[in-house]
Every structure is written in structure tokens, then in C-alpha cells.
């Protein structure tokens with residue numbers, strides 16, 4: 621029978637002498653591997669008499685444990701020595717200039733919303749807000765779009781399951797910012813001058829439509845308001861936004877349930893090297909929906925339409941950004957591609973001001 625004590629001493633000496641992880645692995649195979657010396661002893665236990673096994677068993681298992689833990693300890697020591705050796709050779713020169721950290725940029729939609737707020741603040745408009753999860757009444761009914769109205773079908777609405785709303789109201793994702801008109805009239809006394817920028821949702825997706833996009837709504841309610849006020853406001857706004865005095869508007873009769881009369885607003889463009897540039901009147905692009913607030917909408921908000929009149933308008937913020945800054949695929953707005961954001965984004969401190977030239 622092999623002398624356990626000398627085998628133990630031999631194995632520990634070999635482990636101690638192993639100068640590399642490979643050498644240590646070789647010792648492990650020699651002792652604990654399938655054909656290893658310690659493994660052979662463990663196998664021999666099967667042939668022993670019960671009495672013999674009672675004394676030899678603990679001794680052989682003790683040997684296995686001693687060898688196993690010596691290998692583990694040596695492995696740790698070799699690994700940390702290797703790490704220390706690597707750390708000693710790697711140096712960082714702290715005197716080198718740091719690489720440019722990637723600076724975040726302001727998304728064109730945020731930039732355009734800030735530009736709009738700045739332009740309209742100068743005309744005395746406050747910013748109003750409403751919830752993106754709306755109810756049917758604010759989004760449609762109060763805006764003179766009753767349940768059977770075909771305009772409901774045109775909006776591709778995302779509805780919530782019927783029982784999900786509070787007080788059994790039909791809840792939905794607002795399809796436009798127009799419900800903010802209703803909320804403002806219900807909560808504020810005229811005179812009212814607000815814009816309401818925000819997210820809206822429709823089940824639609826292609827190069828010019830995304831299921832979520834941004835609109836801005838404008839609302840003025842006071843006594844003696846007429847379409848002349850509407851036209852002046854839009855003209856002043858679009859000249860400031862496109863930063864050109866030669867912006868020409870064309871108001872086309874149109875239909876919206878919540879305005880009467882209604883007008884779609886086109887802005888004139890000129891072709892320069894085959895590209896459309898805002899200004900002049902070689903061609904026309906539709907930019908806004910607008911009109912005089914329908915008396916029924918005013919009445920739905922508890923105001924007397926014989927006393928108060930007003931105008932409203934609405935447009936897509938993303939579309940305005942595309943026209944002003946020359947992007948052509950709306951989907952890229954919401955892809956979160958850093959290269960796109962770097963190219964079209966604005967510096968964080970590039971806050972739009974009228975004096976500095978909005979958007980400059």
C-alpha cells in the first residue's frame with residue numbers, strides 16, 4: 621500500500637513547485653485526474669474489508685481534500701501574481717488630454733416646441749397642457765364630433781378596453797391636441813390665449829406617419845374675435861418660425877367639425893436648385909388647420925357663444941421641424957439613432973430667442 625504521508629508530501633511539493641497555471645493543471649491531472657494517484661487510492665477503497673475501510677477511508681479522503689485545497693490556493697496565488705504583473709506593465713498617462721465626451725443634443729422636436737413657445741409667448745400666449753390618456757368626451761364629443769360622426773373613423777383611434785376607464789368613461793389615447801381647447805375653456809375664464817404642444821397618437825405608420833407624433837394647438841377666446849385676428853396671428857407666427865419676411869399664406873376653405881368657418885393654411889415656397897424653400901409663391905404646401913371656434917364647442921364648455929368668439933388652429937410639430945430643418949423621413953425622429961441626433965440635434969445651450977433669431 622502506498623504510503624499516504626509520502627504521497628501527500630510529494631503532491632504538495634509538486635503543487636508548490638508549479639510555476640504556471642499549466643504546470644499546476646498537470647499536477648491536478650496526475651493526482652486528481654481519472655488516472656491520478658489519489659483517484660486510484662479512492663478506487664481501491666472498494667476492494668477493502670469493512671474494517672480496513674473504516675481506517676483508510678477517512679485518511680484517503682483527507683488526502684484528497686488536502687490536495688484539492690492546495691491546488692485551489694496555488695491557483696489563486698498564480699492568478700493574482702499574473703494580475704499584478706499585468707498591472708505593473710500597464711500605465712495610464714494622466715497628462716494626456718481626455719478624449720471628447722459625447723455631448724447630448726436637443727432633439728429637433730423639443731427645439732421646435734421651444735421655438736413655438738418663444739414665438740407665441742411674445743404674442744401673449746400661455747402654454748396649456750392636457751392628458752395624453754383622454755376620454756371620449758374631451759377628444760370628440762365636446763369638439764362637436766358626436767359618436768356617429770365620420771371624423772371618428774378618420775382618426776384611427778387607440779381605444780382602451782371599455783371597463784378600463786374611471787367612472788366607466790371610454791378612455792383613449794388622444795388623437796389630437798384639440799381636447800386641450802376644451803380643458804382650457806372649462807378651467808379658465810376668457811380672455812384665453814393659449815398654445816398646447818404635446819404628443820398625440822394614431823394607429824398609422826409609414827414614411828410620413830408614426831403611431832405617436834406631436835401637434836401644437838392654438839386657441840384664442842374673447843369678445844369680438846374674427847378671422848382677421850386669426851390670419852394676422854398665423855402670418856406673424858410663420859414669418860417668425862421660418863425666419864423670413866417673404867412668407868406668403870393662402871387660406872383655403874375647409875371643414876373641421878370644431879370650427880366654422882374652417883380654413884386650411886398653405887405656405888408658399890420657391891424652388892431653389894430643385895429644393896423647396898419657404899417664401900414666395902411658386903408652389904404651396906399645407907401647414908395648418910384652423911378656423912373660428914364652432915359655437916357648439918363654446919357652448920359645450922359652458923360659455924355663451926353670443927358673447928364669446930374665438931379662433932383655433934392646429935398643426936404637426938414634427939412636420940414643421942421637417943420643413944424647417946430639411947428632414948424627409950418622420951420615422952427617423954423616433955429611432956434614437958445617435959448619428960441622426962448628432963447631425964440634426966441642437967446644442968443644449970442653444971435656447972431659441974426672438975432677439976437671437978429663433979432656431980438660429
Ligand code: DAH
Pocket residue numbers: 795796797798837838876879908909910911932933934935
Ligand atoms: N385637430 C386637427 C387634426 O388633428 C387639427 C386642427 C384643425 C386643429 C383645425 C384646430 C383647428 O384647432 O382649428 O387634424
